[in-house]
Amino acid sequence: MPALACPRSEAPLNKQADGRLVSAEAQISFPSLEGIPFLWPEPGAALLDWRNRYNAALADIEQQLAATATPAADLPDLSRRRLQDLNAAYTRYYEEIDALLAPLRVGDALATETHLALKTRLPAHHGVLSYAQNIHRDWCWGDEENRQVCAHLISALSEATTSPFDDKEILLLGCGAGRLAYDLHTGLQPQQTWALDSNPLLCLIGHRVSRGEALTLTEFPLAPLDHDQVAIERTLCAPSPSNENLKFVCADALSPPFAAGTFDVVVTPWLLDVIDASVSSCLQILHRLLKPGGIWLQHGSVAFDGARPENRLTATELAALSDRQGFQVVDQRNIQLPYLQSPASRQHRLELTYTQVAVRDDAPAQGTRTLPQRLPDWIIDVKQPVPLSQAFQTQITTVRVHAFIMSLIDGKRSVKEMAKILEEQRLMPAQQAEQAIRGFLTTMYEEATHKDGLANAR
Numbered sequence: 521m522p523a524l525a526c527p528r529s530e531a532p533l534n535k536q537a538d539g540r541l542v543s544a545e546a547q548i549s550f551p552s553l554e555g556i557p558f559l560w561p562e563p564g565a566a567l568l569d570w571r572n573r574y575n576a577a578l579a580d581i582e583q584q585l586a587a588t589a590t591p592a593a594d595l596p597d598l599s600r601r602r603l604q605d606l607n608a609a610y611t612r613y614y615e616e617i618d619a620l621l622a623p624l625r626v627g628d629a630l631a632t633e634t635h636l637a638l639k640t641r642l643p644a645h646h647g648v649l650s651y652a653q654n655i656h657r658d659w660c661w662g663d664e665e666n667r668q669v670c671a672h673l674i675s676a677l678s679e680a681t682t683s684p685f686d687d688k689e690i691l692l693l694g695c696g697a698g699r700l701a702y703d704l705h706t707g708l709q710p711q712q713t714w715a716l717d718s719n720p721l722l723c724l725i726g727h728r729v730s731r732g733e734a735l736t737l738t739e740f741p742l743a744p745l746d747h748d749q750v751a752i753e754r755t756l757c758a759p760s761p762s763n764e765n766l767k768f769v770c771a772d773a774l775s776p777p778f779a780a781g782t783f784d785v786v787v788t789p790w791l792l793d794v795i796d797a798s799v800s801s802c803l804q805i806l807h808r809l810l811k812p813g814g815i816w817l818q819h820g821s822v823a824f825d826g827a828r829p830e831n832r833l834t835a836t837e838l839a840a841l842s843d844r845q846g847f848q849v850v851d852q853r854n855i856q857l858p859y860l861q862s863p864a865s866r867q868h869r870l871e872l873t874y875t876q877v878a879v880r881d882d883a884p885a886q887g888t889r890t891l892p893q894r895l896p897d898w899i900i901d902v903k904q905p906v907p908l909s910q911a912f913q914t915q916i917t918t919v920r921v922h923a924f925i926m927s928l929i930d931g932k933r934s935v936k937e938m939a940k941i942l943e944e945q946r947l948m949p950a951q952q953a954e955q956a957i958r959g960f961l962t963t964m965y966e967e968a969t970h971k972d973g974l975a976n977a978r
């Protein structure tokens with residue numbers, strides 16, 4: 521059975537009586553969230569980070585509660601009723617999320633910011649409620665969408681191997697709420713399946729539901745069919761309990777808590793397109809995790825919303841890069857599949873997915889384990905000078921002008937009067953200032969009135 525390893529050093533872990541895993545080599549101990557190992561290179565800081573995101577999610581729900589609390593008297597009856605129902609649903613949702621994430625509150629008082637924490641910190645846009653739709657798709661919208669994906673992936677896998685899986689070790693990176701891990705585990709019956717995700721809410725739900733628990737979680741469809749579907753009390757449950765060899769782990773796919781050469785199959789379902797790392801560094805990690813001859817199964821979109829153009833690979837580029845980094849691509853498929861089709865929503869997605877099956881070569885694992893560096897050294901080391909780059913210089917000027925404009929807002933001045941002051945201060949001609957002030961105030965107004973705190977990230 522593949523043992524979990526220290527995410528910093530790959531050293532073996534020992535289990536303590538209280539359930540914590542300890543890496544003697546790195547002198548570090550890792551908490552467990554209701555039996556799910558929380559294996560981050562800097563676990564204290566990661567736990568604190570996720571707690572902050574948990575509190576931010578509750579604050580977002582509180583905003584929705586406030587926005588629906590007192591419907592205006594002149595609203596039509598139907599709209600008033602909808603807001604009242606929404607308010608009741610948000611009250612319930614708050615309690616559901618608070619209870620589900622309660623395990624994040626237990627445990628030690630953890631380290632605040634350390635330089636390592638800054639290095640390993642997740643991008644700000646990964647909230648606990650990102651991918652909330654995936655939870656309902658996985659465990660309550662019916663089996664069809666999940667069945668199609670699983671059948672497609674099992675068929676693709678058969679291009680690389682026809683031998684039984686009963687002695688195989690499988691890993692899913694970015695498993696979400698866990699349904700694909702559950703379905704592959706049930707369908708292939710491997711020795712063991714590890715389902716890894718960075719998001720504790722998704723891990724906690726996947727862990728509990730796949731073991732046979734029924735949980736309730738309110739769904740807020742993106743485009744509700746009608747009044748009754750604006751907020752729906754849903755029950756999350758698995759078709760039947762999985763065996764105990766399906767295991768969840770909360771960790772960073774960029775510092776996976778496994779030793780080199782552990783897995784026969786690694787699946788990356790809808791991960792490469794959202795993970796904040798270059799595909800090349802992901803390939804290095806995948807190569808390291810797999811045994812020689814092991815299979816990497818890539819599924820989903822190739823490039824979705826990556827900020828850096830060089831990382832938005834086409835399918836052909838991904839296949840060529842895989843070849844260069846120690847894989848032989850044995851199958852490529854483009855197939856249209858349903859994606860996040862809530863029965864209560866008018867919005868139904870169909871995705872032309874790209875599936876690639878690649879076999880790892882026999883070469884030794886590439887490179888050494890390094891921690892993902894998500895921020896520059898001068899933020900990590902507080903003694904280093906902060907570089908005055910061209911981009912910072914432009915931002916400094918913009919921020920100064922914006923701060924000055926904000927200081928002119930006193931509830932009395934008009935845009936025209938503010939523009940005149942900017943001209944008097946020789947910051948810009950009045951005509952230009954009017955346009956600049958309007959543009960800036962429009963952004964400020966929109967940010968203040970269209971906060972999409974509960975929106976699904978994708």
Ligand SMILES: C[S@@+](CC[C@H](N)C(=O)[O-])C[C@H]1O[C@@H](n2cnc3c(N)ncnc32)[C@H](O)[C@@H]1O
Binds near residue numbers: 651693694790
């Ligand atoms: C688009 S969702 C796909 C979820 C699931 N595989 C599915 O198909 O429904 C991407 C998933 O990757 C996870 N993820 C993103 N970056 C990660 C990282 N660095 N380590 C682990 N998981 C990550 C997210 O939390 C999310 O669950």
